[in-house]
Amino acid sequence: MPLPFLTADRTFDAASDSSLPYDDRDRWRRPYRPGPWRVGGAALGLLLASFVLFAAVLIALTGSASSAAVVLGLALAVIAAALRMLRMGVWVSARGLRHVCFLMTRTVPWRRVVSVRTVQQPVRWLGLPRTVQGQALTLVRKDRAPEDTDPLLTTHSLDFLHRPAAFDRAADTVEAWAAEYGRH
Structure with a gap:
């Protein structure tokens, strides 16, 4: 039985181009490992x-x-x-992008996603009200104004604090999923 939380252990190149017959792109998967915090x-x-x-x-x-x-x-x-x-974090599948928060979960189908991009902006430190300058992976949706973006991942969250390389890999992976499935 495959362990879904270990899917990000492979190298970044192998994780993006997997043509294995059992690699089900319809299953929800987190494109990164949960952080140590x-x-x-x-x-x-x-x-x-x-x-x-x-x-x-x-x-x-x-x-x-x-x-x-x-x-x-x-x-x-x-x-x-x-x-x-x-369980909190960003999950992707062929059906869309799912942002799991502590009390709620939002799922956005790929057809409603305009873009997913990394921006430099003030971000919350460990989810607390204090903000610091960092990077955020933001989601721009068709049903909202372009300036009304949802931060999906940040460099100062529980998963990526003091792990900039892991944030870059996760952001690139989510952007790749958006580029692949957003054009369908």
Whole structure:
């Protein structure tokens, strides 16, 4: 069984021109690996959830079942948040481009994409309100004004902080998908 989170481990050239029979271009795939900040944050969340689950077991053995159920619900919420944080990012397929945020997911078919380009602009640092000068991969759509662009990836996000080469590879890959499928 192929592991979809390992698809970006190949070299950049091999990942863009794959004519393998099992390479399904209709499957949603992230064209880059999750960054160490994202993986570390999710790992800490799952570690916290393990302690909360242990507390739920202790409460169930010594206290009331309703208190244990509340703590179990809290642990499940932390697990869901950690898994959603790992899922966040940009995903591409032959059908379109999908931007997965923490609370919502937007999918744009390729026929509605005007361009995907890298621009120099102020970007959020680790998703916080503080902005710094950096690069962003922006999406220009047909149903919006050209100045109303969506930043998809930034150089200071959880995936690309202190990894400019990884940002460049990911931006080039998403731009290549847009160039290939945007003209259909």
